[in-house]
Structures are given as C-alpha cells and as structure tokens.
Amino acid sequence: MSILVVGSVALDSVTTPFGEVKDVLGGSAIYASYAASFYSPVNLVGVVGKDFPEQYLALLKERKISLDGLQIEEGKTFRWSGYYEYDMNQAQSLCTELNVFSTFHPHIPEQYRSSQFVFLANIDPELQIEVLKQVKKPLLSILDTMNYWIHSKRQSLLKVISMVDLVLLNDNEARQLCNTPNLVKAAKTVLSYGPKIVIIKKGEHGSSMFTNSTVFSAPAYPLEMIYDPTGAGDAFAGGLIGHLAVSGDLSDNNIRRAVIAGSVMASFDVEDFSLNRLIRLTQEELYARYRAYRMLIHFDDQE
Amino acid sequence: MSILVVGSVALDSVTTPFGEVKDVLGGSAIYASYAASFYSPVNLVGVVGKDFPEQYLALLKERKISLDGLQIEEGKTFRWSGYYEYDMNQAQSLCTELNVFSTFHPHIPEQYRSSQFVFLANIDPELQIEVLKQVKKPLLSILDTMNYWIHSKRQSLLKVISMVDLVLLNDNEARQLCNTPNLVKAAKTVLSYGPKIVIIKKGEHGSSMFTNSTVFSAPAYPLEMIYDPTGAGDAFAGGLIGHLAVSGDLSDNNIRRAVIAGSVMASFDVEDFSLNRLIRLTQEELYARYRAYRMLIHFDDQE
Numbered sequence: 060m061s062i063l064v065v066g067s068v069a070l071d072s073v074t075t076p077f078g079e080v081k082d083v084l085g086g087s088a089i090y091a092s093y094a095a096s097f098y099s100p101v102n103l104v105g106v107v108g109k110d111f112p113e114q115y116l117a118l119l120k121e122r123k124i125s126l127d128g129l130q131i132e133e134g135k136t137f138r139w140s141g142y143y144e145y146d147m148n149q150a151q152s153l154c155t156e157l158n159v160f161s162t163f164h165p166h167i168p169e170q171y172r173s174s175q176f177v178f179l180a181n182i183d184p185e186l187q188i189e190v191l192k193q194v195k196k197p198l199l200s201i202l203d204t205m206n207y208w209i210h211s212k213r214q215s216l217l218k219v220i221s222m223v224d225l226v227l228l229n230d231n232e233a234r235q236l237c238n239t240p241n242l243v244k245a246a247k248t249v250l251s252y253g254p255k256i257v258i259i260k261k262g263e264h265g266s267s268m269f270t271n272s273t274v275f276s277a278p279a280y281p282l283e284m285i286y287d288p289t290g291a292g293d294a295f296a297g298g299l300i301g302h303l304a305v306s307g308d309l310s311d312n313n314i315r316r317a318v319i320a321g322s323v324m325a326s327f328d329v330e331d332f333s334l335n336r337l338i339r340l341t342q343e344e345l346y347a348r349y350r351a352y353r354m355l356i357h358f359d360d361q362e
Numbered sequence: 363m364s365i366l367v368v369g370s371v372a373l374d375s376v377t378t379p380f381g382e383v384k385d386v387l388g389g390s391a392i393y394a395s396y397a398a399s400f401y402s403p404v405n406l407v408g409v410v411g412k413d414f415p416e417q418y419l420a421l422l423k424e425r426k427i428s429l430d431g432l433q434i435e436e437g438k439t440f441r442w443s444g445y446y447e448y449d450m451n452q453a454q455s456l457c458t459e460l461n462v463f464s465t466f467h468p469h470i471p472e473q474y475r476s477s478q479f480v481f482l483a484n485i486d487p488e489l490q491i492e493v494l495k496q497v498k499k500p501l502l503s504i505l506d507t508m509n510y511w512i513h514s515k516r517q518s519l520l521k522v523i524s525m526v527d528l529v530l531l532n533d534n535e536a537r538q539l540c541n542t543p544n545l546v547k548a549a550k551t552v553l554s555y556g557p558k559i560v561i562i563k564k565g566e567h568g569s570s571m572f573t574n575s576t577v578f579s580a581p582a583y584p585l586e587m588i589y590d591p592t593g594a595g596d597a598f599a600g601g602l603i604g605h606l607a608v609s610g611d612l613s614d615n616n617i618r619r620a621v622i623a624g625s626v627m628a629s630f631d632v633e634d635f636s637l638n639r640l641i642r643l644t645q646e647e648l649y650a651r652y653r654a655y656r657m658l659i660h661f662d663d664q665e
Contacts, residue, residue, distance in 0.1 A: 265567075356578070
C-alpha cells in the first residue's frame, strides 16, 4: 500500500569519533523514505533549495521514491551540523540553518492524498497538522517529533498527537513531554492524549511499544561498531511503516514484527555516515539480519 | 540440584527518593540465596557478627536456605550505606564498614562441596578462588564481581574469571574491565578469558547473554515504580541459577529461559526496600509475571 512521508530534507555536516562528513544527504524525511523504500514505493513531501545536488535527487528516484511533492525553492537547502561524543547517545547540535525550510508549507499533491500510510516525520507540529488536513483519513498515521517542539510548540504538538494513530518518541522526549523519568508512565500519559500506539525508542537499548492493553519490548541489534547514529530514529520509522504498508496488516503481532523491521533498519543506518550503509544495503542482507535478530530474542518455552 | 552461594551478608542502610531504611537485611549472598530458594534449596556460605538479628536468620531458614556455612564471628556484621538519585541507575556509596568481613575466609562445609551449581557472588576474587579450590568441579559455576575489584585486584579477578563457566557483569563493569564503551566487544573480550557464557546486566535496559556462537537480549520487565534497586543484580543471579538448578538443563535455550527467570526476579526485588518484596512474593505471582514477560517479548513470525 502507498506511503506518504513528510518531513525535513537536509544537508548534514556530522562529526563522530570515527570520522566526519560535510553537506551530505540527510533529514528526517530522507532517512524514513529511503528505509521505507525497501518495502514499498514512497511519496515524499519536503523542500530543498536550488543548491540541492542533482545526484541526491537521482539517488532517491532510483529507489522508487516519488519526488512530485518535493518543492524546489529559490535559496539554500536546510542545513544541520552537529557532533557526537564517544558514547554516541546524544547528538550535540552546532548549527541549524533553516534556509528554505523557514517558509515551508507542505503541499500534498492530489495523487498522494489517499496514501494509506502517512508518516509525519519531525517538523513543526503546525505543519504536521496542515498535512493531516490535506489527506484523506489514512489506514495508519505515524508522528515523530523532537525536544525543540516539546518546548516551543507544546499545544500544537498535543493537538497533532491527538490526531494520529501512532506516536514515536525517543526516551528523553517522552520523559520531557510527560514530565516523568519513568517511561511506562510516560507512555501511558501519551496514550491518554489519544493515539492507539506509542513507541519509545531508546537508541542502543532498543524500543518499547505500548498500547492500552499490551507492551512489547525489543532490544537493539547488538553491533560492535557504531559510526554515526544520525537518522537511526527515522530509519526505524521507515522500516516500521514500510513493513506495515507492504502487508496492510495492523494486528498487534504484525506491529511487533514491524518494530523488529524498524530495529533492523536502524542497525544498518548507524554502520556508516549519512545514508551510505542503506545505499549499499541489499534485500538479502536485510533478510539475513532480520533472521539473526529473530534468534537474538528467541526462546522456546514449550516444556 | 544443589546450589552453593558464597558472598556477602550485610546490614544495609539505603536512601532512595521513595524512602529510607536502616540496618536492613542485605548483601550479595542474601539476595541471591533468597531468590534462588524459590526454585531449589540453597547452601549459603558467608559471615556475620554476633549482632546479626535472630529474626533474619529465622527468615532465611524458613526458605530452606541451609546456614551450616554461615560463620558467626565476634564483632559486628558488614554494613553498607548508600543512596540513589532520582534516576536510580547507580548506587552512591556513603560508607562501607567491613567489620567481620575484613578477616573472612570462606570455609565450605563438607556436605556443600559437591554442590552442582555454584554462585560466587560479589566478594574479593581471591576468596572466590579459595571457594573453587574447596569444591568438586560443579556442573555450572557463576561469578559476579564489582568495579572495586576490577581496579584493585585485576590479576586475581582475571584468574577467577578463567576458572568459571559463566560471568555476570553490569554494563559499567564490563566497559571498565575490558576498556571499551562497546558491550559487544567487552563481552567478546571476557569470553576470550575463558568462560563459556557472559551475561551483561543493564539495569532498566535488561540484559544480554553472549556465548562464542550466540547472543540473546532480554529487556527488563517494565515497571511504573522502582523503590530500591539494591540487590537487583543478585536477585537476577539467584533467579538464573535457581531456574538452571531445578531443571539441570544447560542448553542454550534453557539458559535463555533462566535469563528471563532472573529478569523477573529482579523486577520484583526493586518493588520494595531490602528483601521485603521477595519475602511477600508468592509462586503464583512469580509464574504470572513470567507469563506476562513472555508476552512482552513474544512475536509470532510464521507467515
């Protein structure tokens, strides 16, 4: 089934203890779209400047990511630069240049409006609301956000949270949004705002999915080397929505599988800078790691 | 099958954001023995002073914990005091009074020497070696330790690690012992020292078990309230060794089940101060949470 992804498209400059890159392809919508495209075609909505490199557009088109919704505006593309310390848990932002992103309003092309799976990647919650007003009610809407919006646009954020089916947050965002150190309490609070499902992403500690009646905890795939965590949360979201869209099955059990698909995708993302590892990724590698992941959490409880 | 537990017996004074207790029952051997006693009788070896309360001895005897190996010496019992900050991840030690523990040498009673499951709870690695010299080769020997011994008795610690089958470490200890922030690398390094299995405990983030050919990751049971994390690692060890001893099955799959039994036991331990929650714990509650835990990690991958 069709997937719509709306979010940021960026040129990132990132330094980690293992190297650095400058003005490379990034942004929440890019990581999510690229990851989802392993499962299903994707309709992308975002904005770039005239300086956005042709080769990046070509890269996205090769993956059957439709760019009809990518607005190309006069001016420079959104840029983010940051670095990670040795423990890699938290990005330190150095500079955020909004550029064409500062006046962005998502325009959803007519042919995208009945997309059945919608991912509102991290952007201003007011823009996320604009997206929901333009689309027909999808089978599943997923929302991501960041600490900046929790501070600065709390009311709009709470409103859009109440409008979607599934909310993705990382652990710190969940604590901050709900004003509690305890993630179980935080998840319950978010559920009380309206969504049916909350998934809390905990980086190297995996993720937990909460509904009003169930909890599912999935560890992260264990890796010996993490080169660059940028985009891991969005790659997770892309794997998740891709898995759900290809099957169209929203049962609790299939969402659990989708969480694993997301975890596996995120585990590849962090193995190189930018989208480099996902660009090299083959379907065979994806399946092989999914099987390895299954063994990671498998136990047989039949006595 | 029979279990031998050797470690500290203490009177703890603990403060957490949710309360405080003074001179309550604690110590690595106590938490582990009490937890294991839900599965199998336990032989305990440790030392206390003449001031050790009778009622604590009675409590242990009620659980079929044999105290023939508990040395009662002139002087005061080992005392530890510490506190936890709001995030509860790391105990802050305030005071450690060794008292009778400072001259302790474990004497393993003749009838304990063929115990088939041996848990060397956290004590001086030189004393752990003394224990191994006194017992017949068990079916499974498990070792725990702490950061203090990694600093101060590294060579003895590496020696005893090479002598046991299974090593338990928390995440910080593993990083410190192996001088790497990466837990997968740390686990491989520990395996290279000789043990067949390494389990890294990550507190609220669960645990991971590594062998030379497999990895198993188990999340922590999600709790809304954690009152006191003291003893959680030892309760985990007790649940683990108890589950293995009652079945006598050391297959990879059964060790995975034992990790879950340990996780479940630890989840009860933290629900109250000292051993209070374990003292109230019924077999029915234990089974119910084991089943709930199974659902926490369950997914059906048959298409």
